[in-house]
Amino acid sequence: MVEPIYLIVIALGAAFLLGLLRKTGSALQIALTLAALAGMVFISAQWAYGIIKGTTQAAEIFTSGMNPPLSINLFMGRSEAVLLLLVNSAAFLSTMYLGREHKKTSVYMLMLLLVFVVGLNGIILTRDLFNLFVFIEIVSIASAGLIALRSDIRQLGAGFKFIIAGALASGFMLIGIIFTYYATGSLNIDVITGMMSPALASAGYIGLFLVFIGIMIELKPFPVNGWGIDAYQASIPPVSALVAAGTATAMFYAFTKITAMTGGIFLNASMYIGALTFVGMNVVALKQTAARRLLGYSSISQVGLLVLVFSLVKIFGIAGGELIVFGLLVSHALAKAVLFWLSGIIGKESINDWGIIRKRNILIVAFAVAVGALLALPPFPSFFAKWELITSLAVKGQYGWIAVILGGALLEAVYLMRWFGNAVKDSFNEEDNLDFRFGTLVPVITGTAALLALGYFSANLSVFENNINWLLPAVVIVLLLLDFLPAIVKNILLIAAIAWYGYPLLQAIEGYRSIFAAIFVIGAVITLLPGFMNKGRRPGFYPAVSMMFAGLVGIIEATDMLTFFFFWELMTLGSYFLILRGKKSKPHALSYMLFSLGGAYLLMTGFSMSFAEAGGTSIALDILKTVSGSSLSGIITILLAVGFMTKTASAGLHIWLPGAHAEAEGDVSPMVSGILLKAGVFGLLMTFIALGDQSIGKINIPYVLSWIGVITALTANYMAAMQEDAKRLLAYSSIAQMGYALFGISLMSHLGWLSALSLAIVHFTYKVILFLSVAGVVHRVKTRNMYQMGGLITRMPVTFFMVLVSIIALSGIPPLAGFSGRWLTYNAVIEKGWLLQGVVAGVSGLIAFLYLFRLIFAIFLGQLKDVHRRVKEAPFWILLPQILLILLVLYLSFFPGAFLRPIGDIVSEFHPEGALVWNGATAVSEFGYWNGEAVMWVFIALFAANFALLFFLNRGAQKIKQFNIVYAAERPARPETTHFAYNMFAPYRKALGFLEYPITTKFWSGVADLMHSIAGFTRRIYTGNGQTYLLQIIVFVVISFLLSNGGK
């Protein structure tokens, strides 16, 4: 084991040696620097490995042959070793990245860099207060040199502001140190920690406070951090990366040492400063468009989060707090380094110019991984850390802090996801070049891979037993690595994987989960079939789609809340990537992601609350049942229900859906509409199965949900009828159908649930068919506007038949499968006595006829457009899944008992009373009976008879040719306005237009505007003037002193 002191010896030695090698080639110089840093990485890795494995003891290192407190001592423990590994690796990779830059400057830059790294190592290792100060000064001087490497005017300005702010902070710290020495007679952190007492804390308060606030300023607290942000923005990317990963990490560790030394008397102060920084920086970042400045904002906010979390962990004595802080810290450091490196490869100032990242797919993957790690999405360490943090805070009853942390995270998601969306969608200049070379690529790939690998390990480090099935995310990784293969091969692989995994799953799984498992697995295979049409590689599609289906399967299999939440977020992320692939889907994908994340945070809070209520020991999903009697059960129900309703797009939370589903690719829309929405239904059922019929005060939650359900159905059906775009029409139709499902669940009875579950199945079938039919039509006619279609029945008869059968099924009229759901709903409504809601549901059912008629009429009936004369039937691979599903629809229509009986058995487990009685093929309820098979035969007979009659009567009729019609003298300027299908329901619109008033959209865009104006206003504190920044720091110190002292 190499002594830790060599960390400092090697770096300083190399720096001196570089001075001697001034005249040699730059290759030798950089090789020497890299060798020194590699040696340091090796030493820290050796210690980290040894200490974690338990083969090595933590060690103290003494200097100058004397024992502390007479000499300075260093300490190498577990935290130190891990952080050193992180810092030194970041330094190694950033130096590697520098490569070319080094030639432009000189050997002095490498010397500065080594000195900088010495400083960081020293800050982490030292146990002496004054020595800590010296190392902080070393870091500050070296970074001020590194910031202004290129000596351009922006760098000089930023560097000068950085150095004067640093000088001020270190001045405070120095006075603090000497006062602390005066009060304690020692400079050794451990000695002072040992003698700390309330009396001493009070006597030496000013000294301790100044030390604390000095460190705090080095962490760049909001709002006195303009100088720090400038430094992030002005530095060259590898230096910014090193500052974000190295300085922030080391300074944060220094902060934890000082907190321990002061006996925690400043924990309240650091808690509030951390929270202010975390939220404040995320707010001001909303308006920021300069990429590196935005990254600076984000870095500082993450450090604020670390300070906040560390303080909370200490104040509330959260067990396992060290791992929480580590998870967040490591994720942040790696992710931010990757992002800064990427910003150098891209070489663009504005976040709106990042489209060029698409020149290299690997860079998009790295970008996605880094953003995911910052947002604590699975599978990154931050995800597990956040889960533990939120559950622990719930156990301590700190829901206010949960709200602060999750609210701040949501703000962060706004700008990070917007940025990511821009990068994936925005156009770019083909002639621009990326700084894409070995030296820049290796750091990015290493950081990305480390984040993924650490995610896997942190799941095992988690204090919670979880049953995450890593096979599922592994499929995503495999498809990501195989992305170079043709789409057809990947399609076969993915279908095979789903079938191989899904078949035994379907046989093994029982209860209501089996219904959803069937929809997810069978649906996945069927909706993947159109993928065979792609001749090219279809880059990025398969990782995304496999991620979504992995998530869906994962939530079915989950037995504990952590696993459920893991896969829930994985599904969200996968579907976001899928939706983002659509041509114009950028804004819709963003709002989808934000609503989903908001919903996920509600779920997380709900889960944590039930975990806490159930005693804080088990995270099994079953404990939801045990909290149904607790005082918080109503709130838990609301949190979970609203969380799941963001996924089913209930009224008020729906604005993301029409755009997202309409703009998605042709074969993606059926996946997200026909399959993905059922995840929300699944969640709602899970919630109500466990928690039952809850009320808050006198307000019955299912009753409220029933109204939300029927209002969703009514308004969405109306909106569907008013669409010109066929896919938007179908999207609104899905919202309405999910409204019915919500209504069915809210009835909390056997028949209600039976209707909801049967609706889930039949909606899957006909909505997939309809979206695929429309995809086929759009594929051929190249437009989604229905008034530009017409008469396609002759050109696409098979598709016409598919749509015809599906809309009959959807409309809920006999004889097709949709009727069973409706029949059950009415029975359930009568049984429950919620007649008013029943009426609204009925009216909305009538409105549904309008859009269904519009769909089939405008597309298939009427006059064939001239340009469509040669249009062919939809391609085979689009028709095949429809044919398979139409057979299923017909089967379910003939034999409704085939699925209603088994589902009824499942529902009886939860609502035994009021079940249907089956009399052969006849279902008998309290209020009536229904024989699907008989109805079908009667219907077929009537249809055949009428068809024969019409055929007979029309045998001599003259066929009217299209151009038998003439215009009277003039040609209309806008031909579509004369088309019947354009603004088809204008009279209804006149009467009911108020329903179209975008109240929800207005509300949410109002919220967004408000946040952005706050951001625009607040960020004006960053005037750019160094002197103002100095004044801000002084005022901050004074205010902090008054507040913290006043609190005593």
Added chain:
Amino acid sequence: MIGTIAVSTGSLLVLVGLWSALTNRDIIRMIVGFTIFDVGIHLIMISVGYISGGTAPIISNLSDIGVSYVDPVPQALVLTAIVIGLGITAFMLTYAVNMYEKKGTLEIDKFEELKW
């Protein structure tokens, strides 16, 4: 007595230094302000270890043992602090030279390229 004078002078110098760093727009004057600020801190440091009537903490022969001398630690610290202060001042001045070369001015509020 000397200790008190030193502490108050030091504190006064700290305030004067801060005041001049905050009120002078000229970068050189700001740097001078920081230097005064530094000197003030050094004075405070020295005075913390001062013992009334104490001699320098150097023991050169046996007869020095038992004589009261001032605390050597702050003296050692202040040496380091002076060196660091010198380094930082030199660094600031280098910046000032470079900034002047690039822009032909030393007004701090002319260097606001980065903001918001």
